[in-house]
Every structure is written in structure tokens, then in C-alpha cells.
Amino acid sequence: MPSRSADDDPRLGDVSEGTILRAILARTAPSSHTILGPGDDAAVIRTPSGSVVATTDTLVHGPDFRLAWSGGYDLGWKSAAVNLADIAAMGARPTALLVALAVPRDLRLSFVERLADGLREACEALAPGCAVVGGDLTVSDVLTVAVTALGDLEGRDAVTRAGARPGDVVAVAGELGHAAHGLAVLFGRFRDGDTPVAVDPARLETGERAALAAQLRPAPPIGLGVMASVAGATSMMDISDGLALDAGRLATASDVTLELSRASLGDNPERALAGGEDHALLATFPPDVLPSGFRVIGTVRARGKDGVLVDGAAVSIDGWDPYRDWDSTAG
């Protein structure tokens, strides 16, 4: 991050809305799908195949991130990534983001500049051709980033959660449990009582560094959503609340049971099952199909009593319910 004196870096409450918007817009990139970008009442985005895929996801200071741990760049990146993953999970290609930003007036201008950088670079890295095409800036005591992502199915049907069939394989693409590991590192090591404290990189081992990156700047395999759809995925979703909980949702929507193999879940199967926020893709495929980038973790069976079995046993469905993990907004 470029260093800048506080004199050069005003608080948002001390500058005009126009100044803030210009700083943000200077950091947006053109989208190859845009007919009309920021600056009018609304944006216009190309949808050559006759439909648009749309999703929205919000990050709120307190329950979803802490400023002591997340910089502006991290927050921008993550707010893009989690929305891109929902578009990918439909088998669609992300085309555009709209960003509704509610900011406290004591926030520094550089923070929203870095947030815009993070949004742009996450799009460039994870979903080339996609960019921020519009947004809204308002004031709030609680920093809130609500992103809406749009995507294009390029003539294909959407891949929903409801199409898994007995005999299909269950597969995932992307990391399982890394983001939760990162959160555990933050909560376990970088806290002073209830107050988050800044991460000291010198105190991190290599594995912890990667886990922290997965938590703060997740890089789900967005392009594999289209690949899975093209290959014939019968169902798909992104894993935002943990594999066990989300696999249960897919099983319910498809009215099947997913039999998973613990040995396929990596070094820490419990964390892979319970940990949220990786935004890996969970999909089912006909038995003879497995696109590159996906790994098999189980099989689809006719619906039994439980939606998800691991090595034949029911798992206690657990996950990322923000109401359960409610916490204060300190830090």
C-alpha cells in the first residue's frame, strides 16, 4: 500500500461525495460486457443469451470482518470474490458488479481507494472481463459493503442445486477449511480479550499465512463454474457455510443422499466439513465425467434418512450461522 500522510488522506466526513466517487471511479476498470458504465442513473450490461444471473451478498463490519484484521484491499477483494462464487455456482460467467458502500465518516479516503483496488483486482484475477459498473455511496456508523454480481449463461441452462441424481459423483473444486483455519488463527492469536489486534506477519508459520490469505482474500475457482456446466454438472453450489451444511442443502434440493469419503477431505476433515467462507464449488457429475480442477469426494445415492453421510455415518450439520456466532463490533 502506498504510504500517505494523514494530511493527504482525509477522513470521508471531511470531503465531498464527489471527491470520494472520483477516487473510486478512477480505480474501476472497463468491463468487456458493459454498454454503459458508472455515471448515469443505472448501468447497462450486455446479455446476449437472453437472460442474466444475479446475486447479492453483504459484508458488515463486526460479524463479517474486522478493520484490525482486514485492510481496504482485503475487503474489496473478498466482497467481489464471494459474489463471483455465487455466479460461478450457477454455471455462469460473471459480467458485472454493483457495489453499495455505506461508510463511517471517520474512515480515511485511502481505505475506499484500496477497497476499489481490491474489487478491481479480484475481478481481473478471478473473473476476467467482469468489472464494477455501478454503485452507491452512503453514510453509516457501520462499514457495510453490499455487492450485487451479474453473470451470463452463454446459452446454457443454469446449474441449480436440484439436479443431482443417484449414481452421480460428488466433487469439489477449491479449498475446504482454509478460510476457517485463517479465522481460527485470527481469533486465537490476534486478539486482546474481545478486541482484535493487527496481524504481525512475523508470528505466522507458512501454513497459517496461506490460511489467513484464504480468509481475507479468498480465491475460489470462478472459471471452473463454466467448465463444470459445459462438462455436464447435474447440480452445483458454492460452499459458503461449510461443506456439511451446504452439502445438506444440495441433498435436500435434489432429494438425494450424498455419501462422502472422509479420506477425500484432506488433512483436517472436521475443518473441511464445518468451516465456511472458502467458497469452493460443490458439484455433482455423471459418473463418467469429471472436469479438470474438480476432485471426487463421494457419490450420490437415493435419498435415505440423512442428506449427508461421511464414511456411512450421519454428520452433525453445523456451519456458519451469523446469528449463532454473533459478536460485538469491537475493532
Next chain:
Amino acid sequence: MPSRSADDDPRLGDVSEGTILRAILARTAPSSHTILGPGDDAAVIRTPSGSVVATTDTLVHGPDFRLAWSGGYDLGWKSAAVNLADIAAMGARPTALLVALAVPRDLRLSFVERLADGLREACEALAPGCAVVGGDLTVSDVLTVAVTALGDLEGRDAVTRAGARPGDVVAVAGELGHAAHGLAVLFGRFRDGDTPVAVDPARLETGERAALAAQLRPAPPIGLGVMASVAGATSMMDISDGLALDAGRLATASDVTLELSRASLGDNPERALAGGEDHALLATFPPDVLPSGFRVIGTVRARGKDGVLVDGAAVSIDGWDPYRDWDSTAG
């Protein structure tokens, strides 16, 4: 509003996310443009003409509304209306809303139910065929409603702010200054020091009642956006920050001067010029064209020193800057 005992009306922090989502989804209506509605990673909306119009606008408790003055129904209605107006201002027909809701845990379930009712009924009243197709629910100490609206141009070009030409007429559809009058009534009459207090309808005169409705449940002429485009509007925008400020933006984008007539601005021209939040449509038309529902308020001239003149004199551009009107979150 149906009355309900507190026992039947739990606080959001005491019930599961699923309970809240089911209560909300029970109140959404199908959209005639929807291929896939709520319940999957993303929604899929028809866009037969090959593009989608998209905008986002957020209401934050404190700067944008107060719970002492706005009920859940009002908030849902207004958050839909302000976004529908941005779609209309492009000459597009609204097709779908996505709603990102951040709620304090001490809010009652009935509040979000009424909010969902307000969203649905605003769509039904202002933009038939449009409905909520997706959303996100998260936790925040500050009640925040970020809505994204999508719309369809039905094969027409978007009507931007940039196309006004010397010789065109300047016209508006919808109210000017009523919402600001309503806000003045609230701030002037229903406050105890810095704390908003509930509105007592018995203390309202008829005009005040209408003004309050315009502030809390604005009803901009959404359908006239399409009519204006079909008729040949050369530029258009919605008036969210006051006529003077927004007309100045249109004048700048089009590189013209708008000469307005004070006599055309109703009973209270000052309020019409300065007052925001009516979301009336401001448009320019060739001189021989004026679609029903629009009224002429001026003429487009070649660009002079000022972007907006009223009876030949420059107006001090003033308006609805949330930073300027910053206030606490009491009430």
C-alpha cells in the same frame, strides 16, 4: 398492520436465519421476468433484448430513515421505489429486485415481514411484473437495506443524461418538493430534541399527510420512463437530490444550459428546486413531443456560464448531500 403480541413476534436474534428467510420468502411474489427465483446461489432473469439495466441504492438507519418515523412497510416500499426510479430514468422497464438486508438482532420479525410486504406492494403498484428475485440477510447494529434493481430496455437504447439538445423542452413527471416537505414536517413537529418521536396523525393537516406519504412511501411515475423513451426523450434522469442539483448534472452531462420557468414549479418553487427524494423524472424532448404525464418546466439552450437558470438567473445549486446533513442515529 396486523397487531401481534410480542410473544408471537420474536426478536431476530432469537430465531434462526431460516425462520426469517421463510417469513420473507412467503411475502415475495413471482416476477413475470424470472426464470429462477429465490433459493439457489443466484436468480436468473429473462433479458430478451440482449441487455440488462442495473442500479443499486441503499437506505441506512440514521441518515436515510428513522424507525420512529418509518415502519417496516414504509422502508420496504421506499427502498423499492427509489431503485425503480433509477431504472425508469434510463427508459427501461423494471424486471427484478435483489435485496441485501442487514438487521439488528433486537428487531422484531414482524418488521421484516412488513418490509417484505412493502417491497412487494411497491412493485405491484409502481412496476407490475417486477418482483424480488433474490437477496441476502446479514446482521448489523445499523439497519441497512441495499436494493439492486434490474430492468429491460425492450430493444430501445438507454436514455442517458447526456443527450439534451438546444431547442428541446425540459419536462418533469411526478412531484417536486413533496418529499422534502414531508421531511420538514417530521423534523419540525415530531422530534423531542434530537430524538424523533412517532407521528401522531391527528396533528397532521391534509397537505402534511400527503407530504409525509411522499417522504415515507414515494410513488414516482415509473411507467412514464418507458413512455418517455418511446416518445423520443433525448435525456432523462430521476430527481433524487433536488431539481436544481440534478438539473445541473443533466446540463453538465449534455453540455447545455437548462432555462427553467419559476411559474412552472408549483406553489413552492424554492422547495421544488432544493427538495430531494421525490424521484420525479426529469427529461428533455424535441419541441414537438410531450408524452402524457409530463409537464414542461423550461427549455434547453446552448451551454452558457451556468448549467441551470430560473427565470434567467443562476440558482445556487443545493441539495441532498448526506455528508452535509449528517446526523446521529438516535431514534
